[in-house]
Amino acid sequence: MTAVEHAPAAANRGWFNSKIFAKLAIRLGAFAAFAGILIYFALTARGFTSSYNLINVVEQSTILGFLAFAMTVVFIGTGTDVQKGGIDLSIAANAGLCAAVYAVMMREGYGNFVAIPAAVGTGMVIGFFNGLAVVTLKIMPLLGTLAVMNIAAGLELTLTENTVVPVQSDLMNVLAFGRFLGVSTLAWCLIIGSALLIWAIHFSRIGLRLYAVGGHIEAARAAGIRTGAYIYGAYIFSGFMAGVASILIVSRLSSSTPGTGLMLLPILAAALLGTVFSRRFIPTIGGTLLAALFIGFLANGFQLLGISSYWVSGVQGALILLVVTVTSFAKKH
Amino acid sequence: MTAAAIEMRSINKIFGPVKALDEADLVVESGTIHGLVGQNGAGKSTIIKILAGIYRRTSGDVSVFGKRLEQITPAAIEAEGVHFIHQDRLLVPTATVAEAIFLRNEPRFGPFINYRQMNRRASELLHRYFELDLNPRTLISELSTAQQKIVQITRALAHDAKILVLDEPTAALVSKEVESLFSVLRRLKADGLAIVFISHYMSEILEICDVVTVLRNGTDVGVVDPSEVGIQKIVEMMTNRDTSEMYPRRNVEIGAPVMSVKNLTVDGAFENVTFDIHAGEILGLTGLLGSGDKEVLNALFGQIKPDAGEIILHGKKQKFGSPVDAVNGGVAKIPEDRRAHGVATGLSVGENMSLASLGQVSTKGFVDRKKESQVIDGLIRDLGIKTPDRHTLVKNLSGGNQQKVVVGKWLSCNSEIYLLDEPTVAVDVGAKVEIYNLMNRLAAEGKGQVFVSSDLEEVTEMCDRVLVIYRGKIIAEYKRGEIDADRLLAAASGTVAETERKRA
Numbered sequence: 001m002t003a004v005e006h007a008p009a010a011a012n013r014g015w016f017n018s019k020i021f022a023k024l025a026i027r028l029g030a031f032a033a034f035a036g037i038l039i040y041f042a043l044t045a046r047g048f049t050s051s052y053n054l055i056n057v058v059e060q061s062t063i064l065g066f067l068a069f070a071m072t073v074v075f076i077g078t079g080t081d082v083q084k085g086g087i088d089l090s091i092a093a094n095a096g097l098c099a100a101v102y103a104v105m106m107r108e109g110y111g112n113f114v115a116i117p118a119a120v121g122t123g124m125v126i127g128f129f130n131g132l133a134v135v136t137l138k139i140m141p142l143l144g145t146l147a148v149m150n151i152a153a154g155l156e157l158t159l160t161e162n163t164v165v166p167v168q169s170d171l172m173n174v175l176a177f178g179r180f181l182g183v184s185t186l187a188w189c190l191i192i193g194s195a196l197l198i199w200a201i202h203f204s205r206i207g208l209r210l211y212a213v214g215g216h217i218e219a220a221r222a223a224g225i226r227t228g229a230y231i232y233g234a235y236i237f238s239g240f241m242a243g244v245a246s247i248l249i250v251s252r253l254s255s256s257t258p259g260t261g262l263m264l265l266p267i268l269a270a271a272l273l274g275t276v277f278s279r280r281f282i283p284t285i286g287g288t289l290l291a292a293l294f295i296g297f298l299a300n301g302f303q304l305l306g307i308s309s310y311w312v313s314g315v316q317g318a319l320i321l322l323v324v325t326v327t328s329f330a331k332k333h
Numbered sequence: 334m335t336a337a338a339i340e341m342r343s344i345n346k347i348f349g350p351v352k353a354l355d356e357a358d359l360v361v362e363s364g365t366i367h368g369l370v371g372q373n374g375a376g377k378s379t380i381i382k383i384l385a386g387i388y389r390r391t392s393g394d395v396s397v398f399g400k401r402l403e404q405i406t407p408a409a410i411e412a413e414g415v416h417f418i419h420q421d422r423l424l425v426p427t428a429t430v431a432e433a434i435f436l437r438n439e440p441r442f443g444p445f446i447n448y449r450q451m452n453r454r455a456s457e458l459l460h461r462y463f464e465l466d467l468n469p470r471t472l473i474s475e476l477s478t479a480q481q482k483i484v485q486i487t488r489a490l491a492h493d494a495k496i497l498v499l500d501e502p503t504a505a506l507v508s509k510e511v512e513s514l515f516s517v518l519r520r521l522k523a524d525g526l527a528i529v530f531i532s533h534y535m536s537e538i539l540e541i542c543d544v545v546t547v548l549r550n551g552t553d554v555g556v557v558d559p560s561e562v563g564i565q566k567i568v569e570m571m572t573n574r575d576t577s578e579m580y581p582r583r584n585v586e587i588g589a590p591v592m593s594v595k596n597l598t599v600d601g602a603f604e605n606v607t608f609d610i611h612a613g614e615i616l617g618l619t620g621l622l623g624s625g626d627k628e629v630l631n632a633l634f635g636q637i638k639p640d641a642g643e644i645i646l647h648g649k650k651q652k653f654g655s656p657v658d659a660v661n662g663g664v665a666k667i668p669e670d671r672r673a674h675g676v677a678t679g680l681s682v683g684e685n686m687s688l689a690s691l692g693q694v695s696t697k698g699f700v701d702r703k704k705e706s707q708v709i710d711g712l713i714r715d716l717g718i719k720t721p722d723r724h725t726l727v728k729n730l731s732g733g734n735q736q737k738v739v740v741g742k743w744l745s746c747n748s749e750i751y752l753l754d755e756p757t758v759a760v761d762v763g764a765k766v767e768i769y770n771l772m773n774r775l776a777a778e779g780k781g782q783v784f785v786s787s788d789l790e791e792v793t794e795m796c797d798r799v800l801v802i803y804r805g806k807i808i809a810e811y812k813r814g815e816i817d818a819d820r821l822l823a824a825a826s827g828t829v830a831e832t833e834r835k836r837a
Contacts, residue, residue: 203445208428212436215425222423223436224408280427280472 023281026326030276034294041301048304055187061296062190063248067091067263068270068292069197070241075271075283076201077234078134078141079214086134086141086214086231088238090149092267094126096260097156098246103165103256112171120243126152127239131232153261166255175251186248190289197285210234211282269316270295272323281327295319336399338363338496338527339384339415344393346379346551353379354390355551361496361544366518366528368538368559371548372571372789377531380548381498385417386410397496414495418485418502424473431455431469434488458487462517479510486517497521498529501622503537515541533621535564535826547571564828568819580794581766583773587797588612591781592664592750594633597642602628603805606642610750610781615772617796617816618785621825625805626785627669630752633783634666635659646750665748667739669755682730683709683723686742712741717767740771751775751782757791769795789818789825803827 041048070091078086102119106112126148133144178185201207212220213230221227250256273294274287299312339361346354354376361367371377382388384395386405395402397413424433431452440447440454455469463483473481482502489497499518503511518528518541532538538545539559547555547570555570590609598604603625610616620626631637633644635653644651646662653659656666677685686709709723716737720730727738736756753772757765772795775782786792792799793816801809801824809824 199444203448205439205441205446208432208436208439208446212425212428212432215427216423218421219423219425220436222407222417222419224411225437282427 023279026276026281027279030273034290037294037301038297041297041304045301045304048301053300053304055184057296057300058190058293059184059186059252060300061292062186062193063245063252064263064266064270064296065190065289065292066193066241066245066248067095067267068274068288069193069285070238070245071267071271072274072283072285072288073197073201073210073241074234074238075214075275076207077210077214077231079217086234087145087268088127088130088235089142089145089264090126090130090152091238091242092264093149093152093156093261094123094239094242095246095249095263096256096258097126097152097159098123098243099249099256099260100156100159100165102246102250103167104159106167106169107165112169116247119246120240123239123241123243123246124236125239126242127236128232130235130238134235135228135231149261149264156261157258160256160258162258164255164257167250168254172251172254175248176254186252189248194285194289201285215282265313265316265320266295266299269319269323272320272327275327276323335363336396337361338398339529340394340396340399341380341384342394344380344383344395345391346376346383346388347391353551354383354393357393357548357551358553359546360556361527361529363495363527364522364525365543366522366530366541368542368545369529369531369548370533370535370538370545370567370571375548375571376551377548378500379551381417381500381529381531384410384415384498411492414493416489416492416494416497418482418489418497418499420500420502424481424484426472426474428473429470430459430467430473430476430484433473433484434458434469434491436488438492454491455487458491459483462487462490462520463513479506479514482506482514486514490521494526496527496529498531500531501533502530503532503534511537533826535568535823536828538567539564564823564826565819568822571822580791581770581773583776585613585773585776587614588779591647592633593645595643595645597629597632597644598640599625599628599632599637600640602632602637603802606802606807608800608807610783612779612781613776614797615776615782615784615795617792617799618783618802619787619789619792619799619821619825620802622787624802624825626802627754629802630666630754630783630785633659633750634664634752660748663749664752665750666752667754667756678728678735679726681724681726682713682718682720682738685727685738686712686723716741716771737767737771740768749780751780753782753784753786755786756784757786757788765791789821792816792821793818801825 047053071088074086074088098119101122102115105115105118110118129148129151130141130145133139133148134141137144139147175185175189180188183191201210209220209225210230210233212223213225213227217227220230246260249260270292271283271288273291274289275281275283277287277290278284295316298315299309302312302315303309337360339359341357341359344354344357344359345352357376357380359369359380369377369381379388383390384405386407386409389404395405397410397415400413402409402413425436428436431448431454434455435451440450442450452469456466459465459467459469465480465483467476467480473484476484486497486499502514506514515537518530522528530538530542542559545557545559545567546553547557547567549571557567557570559567588611590611592610594609595607597606606629608616618626618629628637632639633653635655635658638654644653646664651658651662653662653664659666683706687705706723712718713720713723718730718737718741719734727735730738740756756768756772769791772782772784784792784796796816797813799811799816799821800807801811801821803825804827808827809820811820
């Protein structure tokens with residue numbers, strides 16, 4: 001009798017072990033690949049390890065990081081299953097639109113006190129529309145946010161007439177060139193933004209409940225969580241981050257330029273790649289930060305090695321495929 | 334006198350044309366374990382969902398500890414101390430044990446969640462109530478079914494539950510786990526909690542419940558003490574046998590065995606299932622939810638691969654790797670969830686019916702449209718399918734007529750063995766009778782049928798022979814004449830008398 005009762009338990013444990021092992025292998029593999037590629041660049045790409053270059057990459061990664069954080073929050077609140085769960089395809093186009101709003105308002109002489117809230121507000125309105133499409137109208141996120149992406153991209157073109165809108169202001173000089181304790185303002189933005197988000201997502205009640213909504217929406221509802229509000233919140237937060245990132249984009253380039261929408265691929269790659277750095281294979285702020293830096297170093301290394309930048313987007317696409325395949329495989333087996 | 338923990342009076346609930354609850358009462362006192370029993374469709378889950386705030390009652394009064402509740406929402410009922418342990422384990426798979434227990438009640442340290450305290454308190458609770466030493470950092474997805482159930486109950490206790498409602502809590506547990514669950518429930522009862530216990534397992538009701546409310550057709554037909562009246566009486570109250578003229582008679586000579594199943598086993602679902610199906614026979618297969626009856630059918634149809642045993646059809650050993658093999662081997666299945674598996678609702682009645690039997694109406698790779706229409710029009714007439722014509726889309730038909738299309742689809746392909754999985758679920762009485770007539774016609778044509786149904790009345794009336802499955806094993810076999818609903822229910826609930834155990 002006892003033998004019969006113990007048999008399933010033992011079988012269970014075996015399966016459990018192999019699953020743990022596979023997860024560990026993937027996670028270690030991800031870290032090893034990250035380290036391996038950095039070492040490779042350090043050995044072959046001249047100037048890669050110079051402090052100037054490293055800081056430059058961190059600065060460049062701030063904007064990608066902010067937008068990837070937003071995508072991560074959407075993933076957390078809606079489930080990481082990219083095909084069925086939530087996604088915010090509009091985020092890059094939204095950042096482009098916010099940048100255009102900011103640049104055009106500055107050109108028209110409104111000043112930062114009006115232009116910044118207007119840009120961030122625009123982002124949040126676009127985020128609200130995503131929430132409306134996904135939560136209220138129950139459109140598949142992949143399609144709903146794709147439609148909103150096109151709306152945002154269209155509005156950006158209408159505002160800028162597809163031209164570069166140059167901007168000058170003191171604040172932008174601080175953001176682009178300022179330093180504090182030897183670290184540039186942009187890098188500080190990344191550090192502070194990450195810290196705040198790590199608190200909100202991983203150490204606050206809101207974060208835990210957001211994970212619950214994304215992890216099993218029925219269970220979250222049964223626990224009395226207002227799931228719709230959380231998903232709306234995730235999309236509006238995503239729009240907020242697009243607005244904040246747009247100010248940094250304009251500061252770095254001293255203008256609003258067309259083509260911000262092209263950042264969607266690296267944003268997705270960073271948010272998805274980030275999941276392999278977590279114990280539970282779920283999106284985390286820390287994981288996304290690592291992944292964003294990784295993608296930044298990858299682009300930088302290619303540049304230094306003189307490889308065409310066109311390859312970078314190919315590599316990012318391949319990364320997305322790889323990560324989605326590996327994690328969905330790991331979840332199934 | 335103190336107010337009852339739960340007092341639901343004259344509850345009515347109407348879904349469209351269906352009256353799910355008809356003046357039903359449920360009164361539960363503190364410090365008792367109160368059983369709620371009834372056949373499928375008797376209204377058990379409806380009344381519980383009304384209490385949980387998932388459904389809104391059509392009329393009636395609900396009070397909790399003497400406080401009348403007008404509009405019930407899930408959050409409001411939880412605030413009154415009523416917690417529900419749902420049959421599906423509603424837990425976030427990526428959360429840790431401690432997170433799942435304290436979700437929406439997280440201990441804080443300033444703006445931070447106090448994870449250390451949360452983990453410690455989770456360990457304490459698990460140890461105190463279940464004597465379970467489970468690492469509170471374990472992920473829910475890594476727990477066994479029983480452990481997940483325990484986490485759900487612990488969650489309710491951590492939220493200061495005064496009333497616990499458990500919906501089929503033992504369905505996925507093994508006997509040792511059931512016992513430890515029961516000892517916990519007894520302890521909670523001694524602490525003064527009111528516990529509502531919903532189960533199909535009569536033996537469990539007898540063991541744990543102080544009082545039982547029996548529901549039938551949406552009405553409470555009695556509130557009894559199970560140890561006083563006994564299981565037999567409760568089952569009689571549940572079934573109230575008054576079979577009308579619903580079941581058409583047939584007079585069919587049962588022939589030689591067509592299909593033999595020997596020691597068929599699917600690990601984790603059922604084991605050592607052995608039986609023969611004869612020509613012209615309707616063989617019933619019944620058991621409680623999750624007993625393995627449906628899995629047997631799926632294995633016979635090649636939808637799950639058996640781990641051991643064999644299926645012999647016409648004296649030849651068969652290996653059905655997929656439903657396609659089964660169909661080619663002469664086996665047809667009428668699935669339960671017709672929307673998911675049975676019909677293509679976007680296609681017309683005619684197209685659906687000929688899908689399974691294109692071979693019969695095609696010549697040299699072309700579908701013979703004329704022959705097809707003849708076959709289909711004949712079927713529509715014979716089955717009494719209410720449709721303007723064969724070009725009507727299936728999704729525009731009523732549920733019962735959709736089911737008839739499914740049946741018709743398989744009838745048209747001339748199989749030897751028919752596997753019927755709950756063919757009459759969610760169809761109206763008239764359509765049921767027509768489906769029974771069809772089954773009789775198949776029997777008259779000498780086909781063998783395996784009929785899975787949880788409606789014990791129809792099993793009793795329609796089958797030549799019934800096998801009862803309990804937790805994956807055939808524990809009883811009854812022939813026509815011996816079959817009655819009370820016996821079947823008792824056997825399906827695991828309380829078959831020793832003398833009736835299958836003579837193997």
